Amino acid sequence: MSETTVGARPDLAGFPTARDPRCPFDPPAEYTELRAQEGTASLSCPVGVEARVVSRYDDVRAMLSNPQLSSHAAPSTHVVAGGQLDRPVSPGSLLHMDGPDHARLRRLLTPEFTVKRIQAMRPYIQRLVDDHVDALLAQTGPVDLVSEFALPIPSLVICELLGVDYADRDRFQRQTAVLIATNSDPAALEQANLEVVGFMTQLVLGKLAAPGDDLLGRLIVRARESGQELSVEELVTLGITLLIAGHETTANMIGLSTLALLRQPDQLEALRADPGLAGTAVDEMLRYLSIVQFGVLRQATGDVTVGDETVKAGEWLVAVLSAGNRDESVFPDPDRIDLRREATAHLAFGYGIHQCLGQQLARVELQEVFARLHQRIPTLRLAVPFEEVEFKDDALVYGVKALPVTWDRAGEDAR
Template identity: 75%
Template sequence: MSETTTDIPAAVGSFPVTRDGTCPFDPPAEYAELRSHDGTMDLLSCPAGINVQVVSKYDDVRSALIDPTLSSHAAPSTHVVAGGDVDRPVVPGSILRMDGAEHARLRRLLTPEFTVKRVEAMRPYIRRLVDEHIDGMLASTGPVDLYHDFALPIPSMVICELLGVAYADRDRFQQQTGVMLSVDRDPAELEQANAEVMRFMEQLVVAKAAEPTDDLLGRLIVRARKTGQELSIEELTTLGISLLVAGHETTANMIGLSTLALLRRPDQLEALRADPGLAGTAVNEMLRYISPVQFGLLRHATEDAQVGEGTLRAGEWLVAALASGNRDESVFPDPDRIDLRRHATAHLAFGYGIHQCLGQQLARVELQEVFARLYRRIPTLRLAVPFEDIQFKDNALVYGVRALPVAWDKSDGAEAGE
């Protein structure tokens, strides 16, 4: 392992710390205790076989994520994967695991695909998808699973449209990416899932490299060639997988969790129904409140670094707890309460610094359209099972619900999609 120092103290606990079972939307209660002290905690042992320091205060999380001496060479959440290889070589195209000039090169090539103007051009398409799926739900005669019938297909179709992936191929990646994001899968099952997604994406990029199409991957290939930075098939494959996974999993889980959380807060849900224009601030508030990347981001000190009130020595590991920073009461008053009128644009759900989520504007537009339309068009939306029966993805890198059975009154649906 990369713990190069020889006098590291013994770990006094284990990570991940346990989520508070009394409210499945809240991060572990230990984070609040940490924030009340100096914002750091004693070394905790991780399933990957390393010890980590955890920063929990908002300012400390942001500082850690912009510190150039804290490397992202390990996958962001490797620490919670049993036997996770934090020192495995960085595969070409692994933008989340790159620092410095190589990361900047790939980021510059991708950025034109995620400008506000380009994403806004997709809004009518996204709005149509939302309305079509609401229509499909309303045409049903019984309860439906909001997660699998609404939350998952919409961002999947959007990312397929963006990348130039045939949506008919969704079964080749949806199930496999779910396996890839689990922290406790059998290694053989995980290897098989990785291999299947790799084969799928490689076939796609080989075809696009031979004949570029007018989609993200095709335009990326052309842009790289024009600027003398041609990308290899391996780089394109890895980038494509990263975008495919990130482009649907987080948004799908946010739709499911947000709906469930708002159903528990009818006052806030009613405010959103009454004022669809509230969707913009509502999206940021729900991202802050839920923080779907639930185990934080792993970083490795390449030299001694000041973090919070302490020092991280070269060779040591750190986890920036995004969910804790988003509940920091010094930044977000009454942080455990949903307030859809709160201006929470500075939340950390998309990370911070050079690795801040490239597709965050796309995710916002998707969530805005859902928030502005779903609850207004189905005003009597409610759970079809007791809340206590809902199962959560406690073992996944991206937190969510496994299913969300919902029902509504037959009188709903009179208002057609616009």
């Protein structure tokens, strides 16, 4: 690894993280200005380094597919004041690995996320969504859609996939919230990390002793049969990565996209009238919301070209996914939701070798939510003024902290 570029010039503008509270679904307005400038601007990041901010769609794709741009630092460490950029990469840390080590792990995991395997899970996911809609309809008074619907569905799915006891969900959800916050107390962060590692270590040791028909069990068997047996540390790190990514991102998308659609009644009515619109609707909302809100960090391992500029070895770059997804040269009228837009080329899942392995699973979960929730509860609406909804401005994954909703009991749509 090339020597890290440490520090930032005091005259540099800061990396934009603040959204306009009047437009909480839009990324910081500075990204639009950065796309309009020539070249890539260098900004000062909260972690204490200077980084080039890549905000145009084509440049983001080129950056994320360049093998000379390393992901060894945590993907969004640039926005964490006091964060560490050069700590050793743990075995099994898929998001932070490059080259052959990364390719080996990804090859072992890929069979678990094929379209065929994920489609086989669709009936299970459909039942989960319907069961949770039933549970909502059985309640009276305002209900928090996050805690009662958005969180439990992806949590159940990832528990089923990994072979985790669903009774442990509250435990790992609390730990995850601390781990992905940008302002967690260092002591709390360390404690959450210790707890989640301990939890996953116990799970992995059990799977190693008796591999079951779940993702971790099949992964253990596949690795053994291929002569690439995985260590306990690799399995623990992979398990934590999948557990966190598998429920946190989808849960936030369910809550945030529901709120965004409630604010766009014409688009919501189109979805209610045609549940088949869920396919394009999911990708459009992924593009529009881009919940990995601060982008991903990379470091140049050699001199590379980004756009028309040369980036020197050791320099840092940030690919801002939300900015690329609002690039008007690729997505006309990008600040508008259009559920009929063919937006499958969006960047919400990243791009290149680190593109999200679980993207097909996330799509199926969201498609079933989109196709069922609003048809069965057609009068769903906010139970509080919009201004009272709290957003996760201090988390790496954007969303809402709670979403109180209600509906007309006479408008219930029986299954």
